[in-house]
Each structure stands twice: as structure tokens, then as C-alpha cells.
Amino acid sequence: MTRSLMLLAAAGMLCACAQQPLRGTGDLGVVVERASGSLQLIESSTMTSLGRIEGLGDLSHASVVFSRDQRFAYVFGRDGGLTKVDLLRQRIDKRVIQGGNSIGGAISQDGSLIAVGNYEPGGVKVFDADTLEQVADIPATPMPDGSRNSRVVGVTDVPGQRFIYSLFDTGETWLLDFSDGRPPQITRFENIGNQPYDALLTPEGRYYIAGLFGEDGMAKMDLWHPERGVERILDGYGRGQQKLPVYKMPHLEGWTVAGNQTFVPAIGQHRVLVMDSENWQQTDAIDVAGQPIFVMARPDARQIWVNFAHPDNGKVQVIDSETHQIIATLEPGPAVLHMEFTARGDQLWLSVRDGGEIQVWDPYTLKLLERLPAESPSGIFFSSRAHETGL
């Protein structure tokens, strides 16, 4: 009986293989359709959508990382869902509800561990990337009144089988080291600043920089020398300026490091700040069309693309990284939520949430190349992220 079932299964697999030609996954990506809890599978080579994968739960603020073989996407959903999606079979491989309310996660250097940051219950949980079985649970610092734990933000993978993240409510950064196996060694850095809201890792994985919502400045850690602790940079960048309301939290993940300059969104100001990546001193502040959300360098670092919070989220601005001039102000459509470059930068994909479409732009000619329909699209993630530390 068992044998005949296995034969049947094997026959089924053969049929499936016969129907589906061999293909790679290096030019694939996913688009989060946040309202409908689905993903669209996209292919950059043809600028087409290959299909839709449904049943991923509440995807407000969802983010995605990829397995090192670029076959699987791990999707972190707002409802605490962690879903492993098979890009080749275009279906959910495994799914667990690991928390009540999550914000994002990361995949370890060797691809074996997935860390998820949670608002509720505040802390980080770590899972086996194959099976999605939990391997570690690290609650964050309890709030002074004991009502709950601090919320976690900016979970990022760090070279050496480590993860790093910050605690929004208690102003800390924690470093988890899995290099000696499990449980991880935990190093806590306290008093990094008021309300860290997100963080970025420089492309080589050396500096972790957390943005602060509660004060003007950022907290930087040198991961070659964690013993030196956290250093404040861009201290008091908005001094003397009236803060504008922030209708949406900016994001720091992404390649905002362009050569010897780092571009970051200011909080409560319609400006992009520029730092020298050697000494981390501010060198400029560029006036832009709204509160910046994503500030992303084209992979050749020659341009910086910026989108904005409501009510300026119909615009995208392109900044010359050398002169800091605004080269173009584009109006792709209502509510541009996210932008993603292909790994070598020949295409820029962006999601136009209220226009119900994804657009592909040529970031050299600034021409619109393609439009694809999508249901309230938000994040766009290409599988090339699999080989980028900190994304």
C-alpha cells in the first residue's frame, strides 16, 4: 500500500516536472499585495508577472528574505505569520503563526536560521529555515510597568552567524551570536537613544545604524568592534527647526550607502541627510518634496531615489549623488509605497498602491517601461537579496 502510494507520488512528480521546464530563480521576485494577503511572482527578465500565491494572512508591513538557493521566499506578515513560499512551485511550502504582531526579520549568514522581530509579544524568535521549527525565543526588555515587553525593530543579519536589532520602547540594541550554536550569546547595548524605529547595515556588514524617532540623531555600532559600544551620529540634525508631523515611519533598510556617502531620511523634515561614510559627519541636507520614506541608491551609486509619506506619496524624486541636485520629480501615480532595483540596476520596480499597479522604470533614461496590475501592492523584493548581507 505504502509502496503504491509512493509510486503514485513519484509518477505525479514526474508529470509535474514534465509540465514545467527547467528554470532558474535568479531573476524572480515577489510583490506583496497587502490587502488581499497574496504575493505576485514577478520576473525581471521579461518584466512580467508569472502568478499569484494566496493565503498569507495580514500583510500590512510585510517584508521578505530569500533562501541562499533563491528558491524560497520567507514572508514576515503583520499577523505574526512566517510563510515559506516555493517560487518554483508557486505555492506555500510551510507556514507558522509565530507571534501576535510582527514587523520583519532576517536570514542568517549560512541560510540556516530565520529571525523574526515581534511587537507582540515583544522579542525575537528564531526558526530553522528548512522546517520553520522554533530554535530560540528571546523576549525583549519588559516595560517599566510590566504590562508588556519592548517592541522590536530593525532585525538584521550580521556576518558571523549573528543577528542585530533594536528595542523601540527601551532604546537598546541587542546582538545575538549563534556562532557557538544554540542558545545564542546575547550582548545588550543600553541607552542607544530615544525610540529607534529602524536600522540599516552598511553593505559589507560592518556598521549598524539605527534611526531614532524620539530625537534628532542616529545610533551607530561598529560590528568589527562591538566592545566599543554605540556612538551617536548626526546629533541634533534638526536643531532649531519646527518638526513636521510624520504620517509614516521612514525605512532604513536598503542600499543607502553610495560610495563614500550615506543618504538617510530626516525625521519630521522634508530633507534627505548626507553623511561622509568615513567619519559619519553630516555633509549636506537636501530639500525634497515631502517626508522621505525610502532613500535608495541605484546600484551604481550614481543616483538616489526617494519616495515620500502621505500626502506627498504620489511623487518620487531622483537625486544626483555627486551634485546633490534633484534631477527629476516623477509622478508615477497615487501612493508609491516601495521601490526595488534589480541587482545590477538596469530596472527600477515600484509599487503604486492606490493606482493598483506595479511599474518598471529604466533608471537611466527615467522612462516608464512596463505596467502590471496588482492588488494594493506594497513591498517588492527580488531574489538577488539572497546574497546581500543585511537585506
Place this chain on the structure above:
Amino acid sequence: MTVSRHAVSRLGLALASFLLIPTALATAPDAQRQAQLEHLLVQDCGSCHGLRMTGGLGPAITRAALAGKSRDSLIATITHGRPGTAMPGWNALLDEQDIIWLVELLLEGYPKP
């Protein structure tokens, strides 16, 4: 601290009500505006409070979570934000009638079961 903040937001509300008298006399948002407001609630409020209002960086604002909260304090929170938190004041984008309509929608429960 809490008391003084509360007092400030009360004062702010009183001031806003005073300044917005012409708007306050206006009628409730029309159907088109209601659709815009509902869209804003789901998409923009939802980016912190969750598309299903179950919370995120901001607290849950479901019917159950708001039970026992006063209508006025909710109106004050949306109008002026909550200092010390990520909640901005929305009075630059929404008028008083818009805010009242949103508060009533939330108190009735959104999304509707």
C-alpha cells in the same frame, strides 16, 4: 507629566473647536469624502495600527481595544497626535468633521465584523 500633557491636549481641543467653528457647523462628510476617509483609515492609519486595526507600532484600535475610551479624547488624539509617541496630529490633513466621522466609525468597530 501625564496630567499636564492631558491638559495641553484639552486646551488644544478647545482651541481647535473654537477655531473650527465654521467647519463644525458644516455637515458630515459626503459619501465621496467618507470613501476617502475609509481608505485613509485602512491604508495610512493602518500602516501603524494594522490594516485590520489590530495594532503595530501604534496600539490596536479595534472596537474592543477602544471600549471605555471617551469620544473626546479620541478626537483630541487624532487632531493633535500624542506627544512622545509616533502618533502625529492629523489636523493639517483632516478637518473636524472628518475626525469625528473617523472616531465614530472606530467606536462602532472597524472593520465591521
